[in-house]
Amino acid sequence: MRRLTGTMTCRATRTRLRTMVAAAMCAAAASAMPAHAQVAVRAETVYTMAGAPLKDAVVLIGSGGKIERVGPAAQVTVPGNYRTLQAKVATPGLIDAHSVVGLAGYLNQPHDQMQLDLSAAIQPELRAIDAYNARDVLVDWLRTHGVTTLHTGHAPGALISGQTMIVKTRGDEVADNVIVPTAAVACTLGSAGLAQQGKSPGNRSKAIAMLRAELLKAKEYVAKSAGPADKRPERDLRQDALGKVLAREWPLLVTANRSTDILAALRVAKEFDVRIILDGAAESYLLVDQIKAAGIPVIVHPTMWRPNGDSENLSMETAATLRKAGIPVALQSGYETYVPKTRVVLWEAAIAAARGLTFEQALATVTIDAAKILGIDKRVGSLEAGKDGDVALFDGDPFEYSSHVTAVVIDGRIVGEGARD
């Protein structure tokens, strides 16, 4: 199965490469480049996301793939052995705070759709790393639009559908580029999390009852596992995973769009003292006080998401509303089941910028604020000395349709050059 996936995707990749104008550099070519070239990015404007934007500035990335220095060109000397990339605008490599790319493949055929297994309602033991296809065409697609870090994994669509992971959008295999093998356990409340054909959960209350029962079971398992050796239970992958959630090691990524579902999520989080990240959260603007009081961050649905079903009341201003209230907010490309098979988080942020967020606030939803919510801000999300050398280069305002990503640097490696449509 795994091999079949690889074969099919490679063929698709070749077709696209043959036919596309600009250089969508495939992952294989990227890894063939010299490791950790020393790179300098010089741009007319550098949005470091760690302070005010810098005019005519340089980002120096050393041979270890880490940023050495960021500052005005007048103050930073670029060593002679560094390759310099020029751009109008440079930003931190973009972070897509929630995607299914790499699991939900480009072809949308059964053999490349690994984001959901519906044999059971609760499967926290399903790991994203066991299904992530680093060579999927859509990984290339996102990278060539500036996305360097991807929070991806099991999709909304089951009460607990599995784990998510955080990965850089380069490399041939998951091991080449994974940052956080398990980032969260994906939980879906509301109609998308219900089972079909008479199976449970058949409604919202049943879903919460099942979730609570499972967490209670895991609590007992954890307690017994810490007890006397002869009383310890057999190892159970499902309980292991939920144990990590109960230990607050892994958050629950709770997809909930209706206000009732968001409230249910807050209730469960409080009862079991688990960490949650709200996802989607179409009606979160109705519950600003409760979400803020609970100290919960929100990865808001794509700004251009279609309003229907549980999300019919979504607003393009939600990111702005939550941010204004002091709630940490990131944007995402989300889960698309058809055409287009993925969104591009850059463009979702662009629309948010025209709907209540300033340019820099919108950029933060796909850089530093996303990194903070995902707990990876020590490595990515801003251009600062010591952080990963991840940079997106643009030939104009990053949000404008007329602008292009002209190069992408990940961990100091130039993984794509040449304007991309």
Add this chain to the structure above:
Amino acid sequence: MSDHRFTLAPRQLAAAAGLGLFAIAAPAAGQTRAQAFINARIIPVSGAPIEKGTLIVKGGQIVAVGAAVQVPADAERHDLAGKTIMPGLVDTHSHIGGGSGGDASAPIQPDVRILDSFDARSSSVRRAQAGGVTTVNVMPGSGHLLSGQTLYLKARRGNTIDDLTITLPDGRLAGGIKMANGTNSIRAAGGPFPGTRSKSAALVREQFLKAQQYRDKVRKAGDDAATLPPRDLAMEALVDVLEGRRTVHFHTHRHDDIVTVIRLSQEFGFKPVLQHVSEAWKVADEIAKAGLPCSIILVDAPGGKLETMDIDFKNGAALEKAGVLTGFHTDDSITDSRFFLRAGGLAVRAGMSRDKALYALTMAGARMLGLESRVGSLEAGKDADFIVLSGDPLSVYTRVEQTWVDGARVFDLSNPDDKLYAVGGYGAARGEMLHTEIDEERE
């Protein structure tokens, strides 16, 4: 061809004319006074932009547009300094209104009309207005070889479908026919639907042959009621296609499917609009040679279905280069009507010229719907369909601030009720049907 059988029965004619009168009279009635829109940057599409232009509207029509236009003394003035005015957008392929087409009984159902299921009160109509769409081709889905009759609508404020329709000079309601090839209309063996592309083409050819035979019988019968074949609603619609009274909007993605549409259209002498045309860039010269227009869609990533693996933002540029009349569509809800202007921005990103992109959003669509004498550009005598923008039409930061149809404002961003539909919020899409319910993900 003056056979009434193929236009409308007298009673239908009377009904349609009545509706038409109502539709035209309604907006005009309240506007005997002229309205003047002054100081805006006006992009007429039919000519060069006017930096500080004036647009005069009266009785639902454009009276004058230009730099040195006299504002009538009694006109209501709208000072739009800093704003941009352009023609209302023409969306050549949409599924707003929650209507339906053919059912699962047959792959070809020309008798089925979107007219009979369109909900004029759907929030999707409000969202289209918020996106600046003023004329829209509302279609049934693509899960059939022929899923039914489409309607060209004005995005007027209305209670019923009759308030939105466009009546042609001969009394008919403006609309086309939706056809499709490729995988959407191919279904599992055993039913009436085709199992392969060749079978799809054969079924279509068979029906068009039948339609030719039906037409010939009617022609031969003339006024002789005794030999006139019984009325056949499906055949009447197909004869409309053969006679050029009804345009086929042909959903097609792959290069070989596109060429199949060209082949069928040449065999039966109809001129379809190629819809979606994801791989148009592979056969742009063939399309140009056949003289067929293309209505394309720009989606944020390729893939999602095998036929759209190679969809590319450069489609617009490639078709422009080949000299093909090119328009855009939303395929709402595949893309949301509120972001229709994005299509132009994304096409320009990939090399289409600005002028052609603006033309594609307006006049090209008007031509594809045969409505170019009424909509698509800002010219005296045309319908007063226009939008007021906060800035450049192709900038992501630009908002649609006002939408006017037939001289009546149908959307105003400064009105909280209208804004709800522009940005969303509680109740903005209440009860909106899932796209999948329209046609089981077969767009």
